[in-house]
Amino acid sequence: xxxxxxxxxxPRDLFEMDGVVAEVTDKILSTRSPxxxxxxxxxxxxxxxxxxxxxxxxxxxxxxxxxxxxxxFEIMTxxxxxxCTDAHRLLYAKKFNDFVRDCxxxxxxxxxxxxxxxxxxxSDISNILSHCKRLEFLSFFECDEGVRSVLHVEHAQLxxxxxxxxxxxxxxLACLPKLQRMIYRDWQYDDNPLVLGFVPQLSKLSLACPYxxxxxxxxxxxxxxxxxxxxxxxxxxxxxxxxxxxxxxxxAPVLAKLRFVNLDHLPEECDISWTLFLLEAAPYLExxxxxxxxxKCRIESQKSVSKKTDVKWEPSDPxxxxxxxxxxxxxxxxxxxxxxxxxxxxxxxxxxxxxxSLHARKVCPLCFEKFPQAAVRPSSYPRTSEEFGLLREKxxxxxxTASPIIHFRS
Numbered sequence: 001x002x003x004x005x006x007x008x009x010x011p012r013d014l015f016e017m018d019g020v021v022a023e024v025t026d027k028i029l030s031t032r033s034p035x036x037x038x039x040x041x042x043x044x045x046x047x048x049x050x051x052x053x054x055x056x057x058x059x060x061x062x063x064x065x066x067x068x069x070x071x072x073f074e075i076m077t078x079x080x081x082x083x084c085t086d087a088h089r090l091l092y093a094k095k096f097n098d099f100v101r102d103c104x105x106x107x108x109x110x111x112x113x114x115x116x117x118x119x120x121x122x123s124d125i126s127n128i129l130s131h132c133k134r135l136e137f138l139s140f141f142e143c144d145e146g147v148r149s150v151l152h153v154e155h156a157q158l159x160x161x162x163x164x165x166x167x168x169x170x171x172x173l174a175c176l177p178k179l180q181r182m183i184y185r186d187w188q189y190d191d192n193p194l195v196l197g198f199v200p201q202l203s204k205l206s207l208a209c210p211y212x213x214x215x216x217x218x219x220x221x222x223x224x225x226x227x228x229x230x231x232x233x234x235x236x237x238x239x240x241x242x243x244x245x246x247x248x249x250x251x252a253p254v255l256a257k258l259r260f261v262n263l264d265h266l267p268e269e270c271d272i273s274w275t276l277f278l279l280e281a282a283p284y285l286e287x288x289x290x291x292x293x294x295x296k297c298r299i300e301s302q303k304s305v306s307k308k309t310d311v312k313w314e315p316s317d318p319x320x321x322x323x324x325x326x327x328x329x330x331x332x333x334x335x336x337x338x339x340x341x342x343x344x345x346x347x348x349x350x351x352x353x354x355x356x357s358l359h360a361r362k363v364c365p366l367c368f369e370k371f372p373q374a375a376v377r378p379s380s381y382p383r384t385s386e387e388f389g390l391l392r393e394k395x396x397x398x399x400x401t402a403s404p405i406i407h408f409r410s
Contacts, residue, residue, distance in 0.1 A: 037067035056103025063109035072112035089119035208235030245313035251281035292332035325350035
């Protein structure tokens with residue numbers, strides 16, 4: 001009678017009981033009444049050919065004989081990413097290709113798929129997508145088609161795509177008419193890492209990369225074919241700023257629908273005034289969130305992969321006004337000219353801003369545990385009601401129109 005069937009064990013439990021997943025899946029699906037719709041089927045299992053084949057056949061039969069609205073496979077590999085060699089990834093990709101070939105009915109009806117630790121051959125991923133005709137969600141972790149390979153993606157139904165790590169030189173979203181959400185993290189090369197083609201419904205884009213050596217991305221070029229993006233998340237891993245500030249005349253046409261911006265892990269020595277270029281170029285922006293934090297857990301921060309340099313930007317109109325920004329949030333706020341001047345400038349520009357939330361620096365226990373020798377910048381976050389009041393006066397004194405509520409949230 002169940003309408004949702006979820007078998008999702010922790011990696012340790014799954015390693016000990018992987019065979020049970022195949023047995024239970026078969027028993028559940030083979031004894032169900034075909035009149036009862038399964039609204040959600042989610043299975044997590046290891047890429048072991050004999051067990052995969054059993055699961056695939058059971059699910060494939062259910063696809064043909066029962067009512068199954070949504071089916072999800074999360075496929076684990078016996079070696080995790082930190083212990084996977086290129087030989088392992090090639091082997092896992094071969095096993096997965098065999099799995100798809102041997103269970104066409106299961107993959108034809110699959111709606112969500114998570115893959116990891118696989119190095120496919122050229123065109124393998126395109127072939128997989130052609131088999132998964134109903135696929136709406138696809139996640140790759142440490143997957144690619146070879147070093148500096150180009151991933152060309154076309155699919156009629158895909159709504160969300162997630163790519164983390166991998167050695168793609170470029171990911172080309174050629175034709176994805178239903179794609180709404182895209183996450184791309186930790187690409188290795190900084191020459192055209194992402195090319196957006198026909199993505200008329202793309203609304204949420206999340207990008208994070210610590211590897212940029214010298215080049216920067218221009219949002220005007222990246223989003224040229226995706227002016228529909230309304231939610232933009234950019235993470236900098238406490239390293240170099242890899243986005244190039246641009247003048248509003250160039251950028252405004254692609255940010256016309258932008259409503260939410262989150263700029264995460266900006267390095268603490270960075271002058272944050274450069275982020276104002278987004279406020280100037282996005283007239284309908286409603287919320288802006290900035291996190292300034294030298295997160296020592298990040299391997300990149302310890303190795304100093306890229307030279308951390310300040311980004312300079314001057315507004316094309318120093319008196320520009322923004323009428324739709326309602327909320328500004330800053331994590332890692334300090335009582336210095338960098339932050340006080342920034343908040344004051346935003347309040348001056350945003351005539352209708354209602355709320356400013358200023359948080360102390362985030363704390364990560366692992367940073368202190370793993371890197372006790374790493375220097376931590378002294379915090380100047382305000383602590384007393386007198387300090388709160390003085391800072392409020394400094395940040396609102398120059399504004400003739402806006403009078404937002406300013407919260408100090410330690």
